[in-house]
Amino acid sequence: MSESELLSAPAPTAMNYEIRPKPAGTSDAEVGGELLEVAMGPHHPSTHGVFRMDVVLDGEQVVKLKPVFGYLHRNHEKIAENTTYLASMPYTDRLDYLCSMTNNWAYALSVERLTGLIPPERAEYIRVITAELTRLVNHTCLIGFLLQDMGALGTPLMYAFRQRELILDLFESLSGSRMMCNYMRFGGCRADLPAGWLEQAAQVVGGYGQFLDEFQALISENEILVARSQGVGVLPAELAINSSITGPMLRASGVNFDLRKADRYGIYDRFPFRVPLGDHGDVYDRYMIRLLEMRESVKILEQALREIPAGPIIDPKAKIRGFRPKAGEAYGRIECPKGELGFYLISDGSPNPYRYRVRPPSLINLTVLEDMCLGQTVADAVIILGSVDIVLGEVDR
Amino acid sequence: MLGEGIIKGMAETARNFLGSYHDAARLTTVEFPEDKIPAKESARNFPFLVHDGEDAMQGLRCVACQICEKECPPKCIFIIKDTNKKPDYVGKLQFQPKVFDIDVSVCMSCQICVEVCPFDAIKMDTDFELGGSDRFGGLLLNKRRLAKPNSYYHTIHPTEAAEVDGRLAAEKAKVEAKAKADAEAKAKAAAAAAAAKAAAQTTPPVVASTPAAVVTPAK
Amino acid sequence: METLEQIQARLTAEFPAARLERVANESAAGQPSLVVDHAHGQAIARWLRDDPALRLDYCSNVTGVDWLPLETSTKTRVKKVVDGVEKEVEETVKSVRPGYLEAVYHLYSMSLRHGPVILRLRTADRAVGAPVPSLTPVWRGAEFQEREIYDLFGIVFEGHPDLRRLLMWEGYQDHPMRKDYAEPDDYEYEPTPHDEVLEKAGKHAAAEVRP
C-alpha cells in the first residue's frame, strides 16, 4: 500500500475500524549483526509493576521473549492455607488491586459453592453493581496506562484517574476504603448501601457515557494511535483458546466467550447486554473492546440501579465466626475485568482451607506474550504487554 | 484527512482546559493540607478503642476477650489480659486488657476486628496522618494511644455510633430488667418460703407456688 | 453435558488398559473428579479435547495439592482366642494412606460452554521430583501453571517444553507450598507475637512470653 493510499484510507471509527497492512518494503528480516539480549524489568516504567521480560533482539526486532515472574510473589496461597476462610477475604483485595470487588465476589462465590450459602436478591444486585463499577475502573485505568505506554503521556491517564476517583468515592462510602474494599461476605455483603448511595451512583454512571464519548474523541481516532496499534500483536483465535486466554483479550480475537453469559452466575441472566467482539485480535482491538465493554457495563449498571429491591443483604445461615465448611472441594469462577478469575478450594472440615488456589487471569493471559511479540519491534512489545492488561499482584500472587 | 483525529483530540483537551475555569467537575484538585475531602461516614483506616466516661483507661469497653486478636488476618493485635477484674466507669468489675497493642505498620485496615467484636469496643478511625520517621516507637500503638471517647466515635461515624449506642442501651436495659426480675423473684421466693415456714409451724403445710416472673424486655 | 460416570464409561471403552478412578466430592458444589494414570494421561486429555460431544478445548485451572500421609483407624470386632477362650475383641486397625502429590486440571469447553471435567494426576509418593505427565502439549494454557506447580510443590512434569521455576529464583531449593515446608527464621522484630509467629520469633530473640 502506498503512502497516498494510506492517507486516503477512511478514518477508523469506534464501531467500524479496519486493519491496515504495514507498508511493503519495511521487512527487517535480513538485519545482520549480533543478537542483543535485554532484560526489561523488573524496574521498568512500562511493565506495569515489577514484571520482567528477557528479550532477545535482532536490531529492533524481537526474536525471543521470555517473561520472568515472581518479583511480587507474596505467598497469598500459603498465607490463606494458614488462616481462616474469612481472613483470606481482605487478602483477595490485594490480588488484582485495581479490582477488589470482583476478587471478593469470586472468592465469596467459590465459598458459596463449597457450602451452599445463597446470597439474597439485594446482595446479588449490589454485587452486580459493584462488579460493573469495578469493570469501569479497571478498563478506564488500563486504557490510561496503555496510552501512556504508547506515548500519550499524561493527559489520557489524567482523565482516566479523574473518572476513577468518582467511582472510588462510591466504593469508599460503601465499604470504607478506596481500593481495598473487603466488602463481600460468604452469602451476601457486609454492609447495606448507605443513604443516598444509589442516587450518587446513578449520577456517576449517568455521566460515564459522556466521559467515554470525550475519551473516544480525545484519542480513539488519533492517527498515531492507529498506526501504532493496528496490526500489532495479533493473536489468532485458535491459539487464544488453546492457551486458556480469557477476558477482553480473548474477545478481541473474536471468540464469543464471556462468563457472564456462559455461566450466568449471580443474576446476570436478567441483564440484556451485548458482548463486544474484535475482528483482528490486535492491540487496537483490545483497546476498543474495553471501551465498548464499558458502554455495556453502563447499561447493566443503569438497569441494576433501577431495579435493585429492598431486603436483607446476607444469607441468615452465614456465620462470621466459627465458619467451617464440611469436607469437599469447589471451583468457582467469575468474569473479572481481566478474564476468568477462579478460586479452587479444598476443605478438610477445619476452619482453614486445606488447599486454596487462585486461578489468575493475568498470569495465564501472558502465556501468549512471546507469540504476539515475535517479529515486532521492542517498542511494540511494550504496548502489547500493556494491552494484555496485567496487574502484578495477581500474576505473582 | 490525516491529522483529523489528532485535531479532534486537541479540541477535546482544549474544551477540558477551558471547562476547568467554570465547571467544578473538570477542576477536581483538592489542595490537601489546606482543603480536605470530608471523610466518608464509613471510612476506615486504623482501629481505635472506644471508652465511656471520663477516664480512658477505666472506661474501656474492651474486656480483653482476645477474639479480635485471634481473628485479625495479619495478626497485628497483641493483648495481655489483666489477671484480676477492675471496676469500669460505672464501678462494675470487669476484666480489662493489661496490654493492648496494635502494630499499625502491619494492620491492613480490613475491619474484621470490628466485625467480630461482641462488645462494640473496637472501631475504625479515619485518621490517616500517622506517617513519621520513628518506625518502632511511632507505629506500635498502645492502649493509651488507641483509647478514644465515645463522643469522638459519634463525630466520625454518627449513624453507626447512634445504632451502637441504641443497641448497647437496649442490652443494658435487658440486663437490668433481668436483674430486677431476678431480684424480685428472689424476694418473692424468700417471702413465700418465710410464709410457708410460718404456716408450717401452725397449720398443715401448704405448698406455696410462686412462679418466677417472666420478663420480656423491650428490644 | 454428560455426567462423569458416562464419560468414564466411554473412556474405559476407548482406553481399556487405562486405570481410572472417580473421586466423589461431598461439598455443595458437587464437582466429582477423575484420577487418570500416567501412561494414558496425555492420550485421555487429547481425547477429551477432541471428542465432538465434549470438546473440552479450554483448560482453565491447573493446580497442585500436597496430600500428607493420612492415618486412619478403623475399629473392627474380631474373634480371637484369648487365654484359651474364644472371645469377641474390639481391635483397632491402623492403616496409613501414603502421601502423594497431585496435579488437578479443570477443563471446560468454550465452544459448547459446559464443564467442568476435573482430571487428577497423582504422583507415587511425596518425594521431590516425583513425575507426572505434562498436559501442556495438549493445552498450552497449562504451561505457566505447571511451571508454578513444579516450583512450589516439586512435581516434575514429563514432556513440559520449558520446565523451570516460575516464581522463586533459580537456585532456590525449597518447595514452599508443600505442607511440611519450614520457613527461614527471620522474625527478629515481632511486636505482636502470637502462636506460630511467637514460636518462630522465640527461636530467634528472647521474645516476651505471654503470662
Next chain:
Amino acid sequence: MDEGLRNELSKQGVFTTKLTDLYNWGRKNSVWPLQFGLACCAIEMIAASMARYDLARFGAEVFRPSPRQADLMIVAGTVTKKMAPQVVRLYNQMPEPKYVIAMGACAISGGPFKQGYNVLKGVDRFIPVDIHIPGCPPRPEALIHAFMLLQQKIAAQTFTGAGRPRFLDPAGPSEFPVPEFGAHDLVPPNNPAIWRAPKVQRAES
C-alpha cells in the same frame, strides 16, 4: 544573624537568609521521586500525582524512570525477597542526597504479607528509611502528608556539625551491600549495619 534582626530587616523590605536555608529551600521544593511502583500502593502513589491530589503542588511530580536522576525513592508496595536485591541496587544507583519513603504496611514491615516465605519483613533491613507511612494502602493524602514531613526534614538539615546528614559526612556510606539469592533465603537476610532488631517496649498501665 539573630531572629529579631532578620524580622526587623524584612519589615524594611530587606530579606536575608542563610545559605543553608536557601540551599535546603531549593532542595525541598524539587524532590524528584523515582518512578518505582511495586504493588498496590503504587496505584495510590499514581493517584497522588494525578488531578485530584496533584503532587505537583509540592514540586514532586517529576517521576524519573532512571535512578540516576532521582532524589527520592518511594518504596510503594511489598518488597519480596526476589525483588530486594534490585531495590538495594536502585538505591545504590541514586545520587546523594537521597531519601526513602516506605509507603504502606508492606514496605515498612512486610505488613499483612509478613508471614509469607518470599516477603521481606521491611525494606529497612537493607536500606535506611526516612519516613514511614502506615496504611494498606495509605490514602494519597497520607502520602502528601509524609511528603511534607520529608520536606521539613530536608529543611532542617545543616551543612556542618554532628547532626549533618549522611551525604555530607565523608564517613557515611552512600551504598549498601546488595543481598544475594541463597538456597533458602537471602544471604544475608538483613544488613546488620543498619538493621538492629529492637526489644519491644510495652507500656502497661
